[in-house]
Amino acid sequence: MVSPLVVIPARLASTRLPDKPLADIAGLPMIVHVLNAALAAAVGPVIVAAADQAICDVVTRAGGTAVLTDPDLPSGSDRAWQAACRIDPDSRHDLIINLQGDLPTFPPGDLRAVVDLMRDERFDIGTLVAPVTSEAERDAASVVKVACDFSSGQAYAPALYFSRQSIPWGAGPLWHHVGVYGWRRAALAQFVDLPPSGLEKRENLEQLRALESGMRIGCTRIQAAPFGVDTPDDLERARRLLGAAKK
Known part of the structure; x- marks a missing residue:
């Protein structure tokens, strides 16, 4: 048996699409779409590992759990590890799932x-x-x-x-x-x-x-x-897809 913890790293800094976790898609910020998909999977607790307070605020308002991480961490993997250590210091979860925060249709x-x-x-x-x-x-x-x-x-x-x-x-x-990873805790x-x-x-x-x-x-x-959403064109495509699904 494994005990999963789902971590969604997110940061506002992006060269091609700044502030993309907060971009509105069919009435919800993109990060909330990803959060909802992870919660719907029902595999374990879900947290957003946020590099910015604005992301934490959006996630909290949506009823989710967010952990503020060091904005200078070099990668999503580092962010996922820091958040996992802060939310689960006793290592109750032996599987850390890193789900990218720019997959609103996951x-x-x-x-x-x-x-x-x-x-x-x-x-x-x-x-x-x-x-x-x-x-x-x-x-x-x-x-x-x-x-x-x-x-x-x-x-x-x-x-x-x-x-x-x-x-x-x-x-x-x-x-x-597809850049979604399940890490054994010791491996991460x-x-x-x-x-x-x-x-x-x-x-x-x-x-x-x-x-x-x-x-x-x-x-x-x-x-x-x-x-995945990486550019303004991607964002418009996601808005069309999820907007149509919402109707």
Whole structure:
């Protein structure tokens, strides 16, 4: 058995879309949409790890729980770890799920898939992958691909490498990495104490630090990659999608 704690890191500073956690989408701030999805998954307590008081205020008004973290932390993983330590100093939760705060259409069932994966004791970290369905998706540097193999019919597969390039070579399915992680508590504690690794800096992908340190990352499949909000165009698309769903 595992005892999950869901942590949603969020910060106002964003080069392409400043203040995006507070952006209104169909009548709610984006961070509240993500919070509601995590609560609907019903896998465990949910907290928002906020770099800014304004995010804490919005989450609290929505009935959620927020923890104010150091704004100078370098990554969402560091923010998730600091918040988990503050909200759960006695380590009652042995699985920390890091859900990105810019996924307002995230399906709650996909969060449950991460928890199910982490019942497999082979893995230190669990994450999600979805099929690559177009050449544009395959070739986009913004879409992270993962080399993993489900061809023998298994539900879970180890991640062998992550890249912004199309991998692996040859005929067969390609997998789009969805940046939602289930961390065993000890693995996250180890990870945030490690310096950035060589391949991490080269690809600008922090999960390579975990692989280079010897951690095992497990993958489980979902039907489609969730829609992330990184730009003003993304925000308008999210408003159309969730606005239509609300009607």
